[in-house]
Amino acid sequence: MSQSTPTTGEEEVVDLCRDLIRIDTSNFGDDSGPGERAAAEYVAEKLAEVGLEPKIFESRPGRASTVARIEGEDRSRPALMIHGHTDVVPANAADWTHHPFSGEIADGCVWGRGAVDMKDMDAMTLAVVRDRLRSGRKPPRDIVLAFLADEEAGGTHGARYLVDHHPDLFEGVTEAISEVGGFSFTVNENLRLYLIETAQKGxxxxxxxxxxxxxxxxxxxxxxxxxxxxxxxxxxxxxxxxVRVTKTVRSFLDELSDALGVELDPEDMEATLARLGGIAKIIGATLSxxxxxxxxxxxxxxxxxxxxxxxxxxxxxxxxxxxxxxxxxxxxxxxxxxxxxxxxDKALETTFDGALVDAMRTALVAEDPVARAVPYMLSGGTDAKSFDDLGIRGFGFAPLKLPPELDFAGMFHGVDERVPVDGLKFGVRVLDRFIDRC
CATH class of the missing domain: 3.30.70.360 (Alpha-Beta Plaits)
Incomplete structure (x- = not known):
């Protein structure tokens, strides 16, 4: 593991991401993989170093999740949760340019399985939390941190297990943020859309x-x-x-129509999707x-x-x-x-409003003046489905400012998964501002 001792979240996030990628947590959909125990222990150690008291929960041998709570300034307010999963889908090293569990840095990116799904967000969360606690900056309200097992196989041994057997861990939590949202789509030099996930397909x-x-x-x-x-x-x-246009997809298409300056027909999206580059696959799958x-x-x-x-x-x-x-x-x-x-599992959909959404917008614009936050639907699913059973309103907000040419959708479960180093640092700054306003 990395031995350097950076003093800020921006300096630390790349090493944290590389360390996590190097821990093989491949999930084959059964118990044949290495499990998440090593990653859970790594996360617990990093949280304990800055004064938290993390707990590790094993649903079965090796299938481990780490949970910790940060006390906020106003403990009477409802708590926020930041959750991520530490398992990854398998990877065949022979297919990759750089070994999928090496955490190699090349071409301005950190390469490896989990670089965007979702050890990048795990690393950004750790970096921000460690920086804030080292400098004595409490969040405005309690924050529950959950680093979870088994999301890639439906969450049975991770989020679902904790919700069913340890719901007290999430007492007072009403809102949460996690993966596959907050990433950028560059329209032009004067406008970048940041897609906030407010809905998921079942x-x-x-x-x-x-x-x-x-x-x-x-x-x-x-x-x-x-x-x-x-x-x-x-x-x-x-x-x-x-084609079935849901409320969230309708809102996204309206925003996209305004950004592109064209009227969009949901029944004839082929030409429009061709203009969306790396997010076309995600958006196209939300129309039906x-x-x-x-x-x-x-x-x-x-x-x-x-x-x-x-x-x-x-x-x-x-x-x-x-x-x-x-x-x-x-x-x-x-x-x-x-x-x-x-x-x-069920589908999810929430509205794109409220103080938490305002905090996302403000944090993004502060770091990228041409940012516009827009709601979108995720074609897949996340652990937010399990937490919804506790009445927790979930959003996808793992902020990344991406190069326009990067095939972001292709990174998920794909070969040569990678995340820009500058994107990780951007995410740390945005998350830090977001926590100040949440």
């Missing part, structure tokens, strides 16, 4: 199963499970779901429900027709459209295919 991770008649591969078989399943998966994968086939499993020998075939599908639905989504899925796959959930 999820149905599904298993599709077809039972057929097993037999010899050399014989004609009209009840081939693989054939039936592949036809269903093909219909599903090629289907274009209808989606279902992406991701896994196939059938058979054990080339000359044996199996009696069963299985596929997995990553389904995401817009707030208010879950019933329509499931009806469409069932119609597309047909009566022969059995559908069951592997993991499901």
């Amino acid at each position: 999820m149905h991770w599904m298993r599709l199963t077809v039972d057929g008649t097993a037999g010899h591969g050399s014989m004609v078989n009209r009840d081939n499970a693989i054939t039936e399943l592949c036809e269903a998966v093909g219909r599903l994968g090629r289907h274009t779901f209808p 429900n989606t279902a992406a086939p991701t896994q196939l499993d059938a058979g054990y020998k080339v000359n044996v027709i199996p009696g069963r075939a299985v596929a997995h599908v990553d389904g995401r639905f817009l707030p208010g459209y879950e019933e329509e989504f499931l009806a469409d899925i069932d119609r597309l796959i047909g009566p022969r295919v059995k559908r069951e959930d592997v993991h499901s």
Whole structure:
């Protein structure tokens, strides 16, 4: 781990991010990975060094989260939570320019798995908190810090576990910030939009199963499970779901329309999405429900027709459209295919208003005078879904000022994930200002 002893958050954040990336916390969706214990201990040590009393909670061996509370100036006010996850999706080193667990600095960026999802925000949070506590600057109200396990597999062993078994940790918390929001999209030199996440699509991770008649591969078989399943998966994968414009997406499109100086038709967004560069994939997926086939499993020998075939599908639905989504899925796959959930969770949507939003706007403009904060919907999901069960209003606010040419959406779960060094330092400054005003 890094041995330097910087005195400010800006000086420290890069080393913190590199250290976290070097701790392999790959989450394979089961307990076969290394777990998050080493990262939880690292975070706890960094918080304890500046006077906090962090606690580590293991939902099962190795699956660990770290939680701490900072006392604010006015303890009668509701508390704010800043949460992040320390697990990452797996990475194949052979595919990367720099090793995914090296924390290499190259081309002005910190490279590695988790650089944007989301060890960057973990590092920025640690840097800001450590700087404030070293200099004796209390936040205006209590802040609960939560560094969580298992978000990449639905949060069962992290946020969900803590909400179900240790809800007292979040006593008095009414609002929270976390990942995939606060990042910039450069319109021109006089305007940068900073996308604040106020909504998330819901999820149905599904298993599709077809039972057929097993037999010899050399014989004609009209009840081939693989054939039936592949036809269903093909219909599903090629289907274009209808455009459904939610409140959040409508607000974003209005802001984008004003920024670009054009009228936007949600039914014809192809040309507009082409202008959005690195955020086009995220925005495009918020215009409709989606279902992406991701896994196939059938058979054990080339000359044996199996009696069963299985596929997995990553389904995401817009707030208010879950019933329509499931009806469409069932119609597309047909009566022969059995559908069951592997993991499901609700959609979220909140309004883009209030003192916390004002604090975000003010902090961004103070560091970037051409900033404009706008609401948007995340096509995926975060641990905010679990905390919503406690009545905690969640926002995505992990501020980053990004180069216009960076394919930001492609960094998530992609090869050569990286975050600009200047972006990390910018995020520290913004978060520090935000906490002053929260």
